[in-house]
Amino acid sequence: MKKLLNKLFKKDAAIAATLAIFMLSCLLFLGYIEYRQQNPDLNKNWWVLYFENSKDGSMAFAIENHGNIQNFHWEIFSGKNKPFLDGTVEVKKGEIQKINPVVSARDDRSLTIRVSDGENKKEIYKIFEK
Structure with a gap:
């Protein structure tokens, strides 16, 4: 039973870590895109x-x-x-x-x-x- 719980916990931790990395990268990407949109002088005329x-x-x-x-x-x-x-x-x-x-x-x-x-x-x- 203890081995089964260790395997499940490792799987859950890997999924949670992957999800956290994905969410953080999405947040950084969207922040960068929003910054570029809000800058009135960047590639605009x-x-x-x-x-x-x-x-x-x-x-x-x-x-x-x-x-x-x-x-x-x-x-x-x-x-x-x-x-x-x-x-x-x-x-x-x-x-x-x-x-x-x-x-x-x-x-x-x-x-x-x-x-x-x-x-x-x-x-x-x-x-x-x-």
């Missing part, structure tokens, strides 16, 4: 444009770059007219550049900010209540 505060009357906006292109041109439009304010900014990969344009009081109900990196254009809009 994208940028975003957003207002610093979308609810106030400020036209301050930010360009967040996670791509290889570093030069951006921005323009502020009133309706579909020609831009009344523009500029160029350099944003390195992984950085956020905040831009606070000085916009004089206007009668426009909405303004458009258009940013281009030479390949892509993105726009954001702000509508003012009167």
Whole structure:
């Protein structure tokens, strides 16, 4: 009986050890994959444009770059007219550049900010209540 219990215990210990090693290796692999997915700069090429505060009357906006292109041109439009304010900014990969344009009081109900990196254009809009 004692020999039988020793054999069963050794089998159970081997199964438990194998299962523990398998679970640990799966956990490490999934952690590595998740880390790569969460890193915004790793083998990715994208940028975003957003207002610093979308609810106030400020036209301050930010360009967040996670791509290889570093030069951006921005323009502020009133309706579909020609831009009344523009500029160029350099944003390195992984950085956020905040831009606070000085916009004089206007009668426009909405303004458009258009940013281009030479390949892509993105726009954001702000509508003012009167």
